[in-house]
Amino acid sequence: MSAPILDVRDLHVTYASTRGPVPAVRGVSFRLDPGETLGLAGESGSGKSTMTMALLRLVPAGTTTTGSIILAGEDVMAMKPGRLRAVRWAEAAVVFQGAQHVLNPVQRIRRQIQEAIDTHRGANRVDDLLEQVGIPRWRAGAYPHELSGGQKQRVMIAMALACDPQLLIADEPTTALDVMVQAQVLQLLADLQRDRGLAMIFITHDLSVLSTVADRLAVMYAGRLVETGPAKEMLRGAKHPYTKALAAAFPTIGDMSSRMAPSGLAGDPPDPAAVPSGCTFHPRCPLATQECATTTVELHEISARWEAACLKL
Amino acid sequence: MRSPAWNRRKQSARRVWGQLRSDRAAMFGLVLLALFAAMALSAPLFADRSELQAVAGRDNPDLAAPSGKFWLGTDEIGRDVFALVVWGARVSIYIGLLATVVAVFVGSLIGLVAGYAKGWVSRVMLAIDDFFLVLPFIPLAIVLALLLGRSPTIMALVIGGTFWAGGARLVRAQVLSLRERGYVERATALGASSRHIVTRHVLPGVAPLIIANASLIVPGAILAESTLAFLGLGDRFSPSWGKVLEGAQSSGALTLNAWWYYLPPGLCIIGIVLAFTLVGNALQRIFDPRLIDR
Numbered sequence: 001m002s003a004p005i006l007d008v009r010d011l012h013v014t015y016a017s018t019r020g021p022v023p024a025v026r027g028v029s030f031r032l033d034p035g036e037t038l039g040l041a042g043e044s045g046s047g048k049s050t051m052t053m054a055l056l057r058l059v060p061a062g063t064t065t066t067g068s069i070i071l072a073g074e075d076v077m078a079m080k081p082g083r084l085r086a087v088r089w090a091e092a093a094v095v096f097q098g099a100q101h102v103l104n105p106v107q108r109i110r111r112q113i114q115e116a117i118d119t120h121r122g123a124n125r126v127d128d129l130l131e132q133v134g135i136p137r138w139r140a141g142a143y144p145h146e147l148s149g150g151q152k153q154r155v156m157i158a159m160a161l162a163c164d165p166q167l168l169i170a171d172e173p174t175t176a177l178d179v180m181v182q183a184q185v186l187q188l189l190a191d192l193q194r195d196r197g198l199a200m201i202f203i204t205h206d207l208s209v210l211s212t213v214a215d216r217l218a219v220m221y222a223g224r225l226v227e228t229g230p231a232k233e234m235l236r237g238a239k240h241p242y243t244k245a246l247a248a249a250f251p252t253i254g255d256m257s258s259r260m261a262p263s264g265l266a267g268d269p270p271d272p273a274a275v276p277s278g279c280t281f282h283p284r285c286p287l288a289t290q291e292c293a294t295t296t297v298e299l300h301e302i303s304a305r306w307e308a309a310c311l312k313l
Numbered sequence: 314m315r316s317p318a319w320n321r322r323k324q325s326a327r328r329v330w331g332q333l334r335s336d337r338a339a340m341f342g343l344v345l346l347a348l349f350a351a352m353a354l355s356a357p358l359f360a361d362r363s364e365l366q367a368v369a370g371r372d373n374p375d376l377a378a379p380s381g382k383f384w385l386g387t388d389e390i391g392r393d394v395f396a397l398v399v400w401g402a403r404v405s406i407y408i409g410l411l412a413t414v415v416a417v418f419v420g421s422l423i424g425l426v427a428g429y430a431k432g433w434v435s436r437v438m439l440a441i442d443d444f445f446l447v448l449p450f451i452p453l454a455i456v457l458a459l460l461l462g463r464s465p466t467i468m469a470l471v472i473g474g475t476f477w478a479g480g481a482r483l484v485r486a487q488v489l490s491l492r493e494r495g496y497v498e499r500a501t502a503l504g505a506s507s508r509h510i511v512t513r514h515v516l517p518g519v520a521p522l523i524i525a526n527a528s529l530i531v532p533g534a535i536l537a538e539s540t541l542a543f544l545g546l547g548d549r550f551s552p553s554w555g556k557v558l559e560g561a562q563s564s565g566a567l568t569l570n571a572w573w574y575y576l577p578p579g580l581c582i583i584g585i586v587l588a589f590t591l592v593g594n595a596l597q598r599i600f601d602p603r604l605i606d607r
Binding site for chain 2: 058086087089093106
């Protein structure tokens with residue numbers, strides 16, 4: 001087995017708030033091999049974005065992060081500010097959600113992509129990058145508002161590729177796009193990832209998106225991973241009751257029975273400041289028993305390369 | 314790269330000019346400003362600088378009414394009031410502009426730091442700002458001027474050094490909002506330094522606000538200078554309009570009904586403050602429409 005591009009152990013991220021500390025990520029461990037795509041799924045507020053932003057220490061001041069993050073053999077937690085700035089984007093770049101807010105409205109896109117190249121003295125050229133993401137080079141002089149939503153997201157992807165990173169963090173890159181454009185952007189990401197051998201963490205709350213891109217799936221609930229395994233098998237038959245509920249929440253087009261029997265999940269995700277005892281999912285879990293409310297469960301292997309955190313498995 | 318940016322700047326300058334053109338009050342203010350500027354620049358054509366000295370007026374009649382020789386009469390030591398007023402334009406405008414530059418520079422710097430930095434740095438900046446915001450201006454300026462001297466440059470520094478607090482507040486508020494924009498987060502993830510983020514993304518966002526605010530500091534600074542001069546600060550022999558007024562007041566020109574002595578500098582102060590305020594308000598409407606109905 002080759003050295004992983006990313007090795008995260010027991011990551012905790014705790015926000016400081018006026019009400020006291022809010023643990024948003026509570027002990028996440030995973031590893032990512034070069035060229036591998038990890039699909040990270042979970043409801044809003046489950047800590048997906050917080051966890052991935054913490055990988056580059058992009059969390060608000062006053063937030064405590066503990067655990068170990070080894071990115072390309074280097075300990076991110078031990079980096080000095082200067083080194084950290086050099087590593088950001090050069091090793092791991094981010095494709096943010098909502099490109100319209102992430103692009104400066106009063107600067108041409110050429111300048112904004114150039115900004116990424118200049119920051120790290122990269123050798124790429126703006127025109128080439130745009131062409132790689134399927135935007136004609138003469139559009140480089142456009143302002144963000146002159147581009148469509150899909151084009152803006154492509155610009156973000158071009159920007160992410162500017163410094164030839166080894167890891168791409170895609171934070172819900174397709175949320176604001178319609179289904180057709182969404183499919184194009186996903187295909188683009190999948191192609192680039194294959195051609196360049198990029199490792200990728202793909203965050204979404206839409207499990208159906210992950211079937212296109214992900215090799216492996218990790219499902220997050222209340223700041224912890226509850227299930228991780230091979231993507232195709234997991235999408236076909238999830239083991240953890242939460243993953244099952246998440247998968248069932250999407251109707252299958254053409255399948256009337258799935259429309260007639262909506263299988264959403266009752267209740268809301270727990271307040272990170274006051275998570276339930278034992279298995280954090282027990283108040284909403286259809287299989288929960290007395291034991292679940294008192295016993296903490298860790299991820300454990302249920303079959304080859306497939307782990308789940310559930311007492312019933 | 315250079316020329317499209319230049320074109321854009323030219324274009325936006327044309328847009329600002331167009332909007333100013335359609336604003337009658339602003340045009341009136343601009344014409345008035347041009348007149349005062351011409352007056353300040355052409356002062357040596359009307360009167361020699363030496364006429365401001367006490368010895369120069371020794372042979373002239375004291376407090377003489379306007380005549381062919383002295384268009385605006387003379388003051389109590391025989392100096393030509395017209396010379397005092399045209400040279401006074403230089404002093405008043407110089408102090409007003411320099412004080413504004415100082416106030417805008419200090420205010421923008423403190424506002425930027427207070428808005429962008431977090432934790433104790435921001436709190437200290439804010440505390441300094443609050444302190445200057447509540448300081449009574451006149452006693453402070455008098456004490457400072459007495460300590461530092463009374464030349465026009467010192468006066469400008471004293472006024473500028475106490476006039477920045479409101480602007481710092483405005484800049485800080487805008488920076489607080491800009492700091493949370495998505496493109497700032499992106500720039501951070503890009504590995505950009507704070508300096509890069511401030512100069513590339515934050516400062517361009519607050520620049521219009523700073524310009525509009527600056528144009529409204531000028532009249533305040535000129536008025537403040539007049540106030541201080543009228544209270545006795547400033548240099549008697551390179552007098553601002555406020556200083557000329559003080560001379561009129563202390564020499565009893567008001568009771569003697571020597572209107573040629575106190576009316577011209579008074580009208581000049583009113584005129585220039587009006588002119589700057591009209592133009593400033595118009596600029597504010599163009600650059601920062603949210604602040605119109607304050």
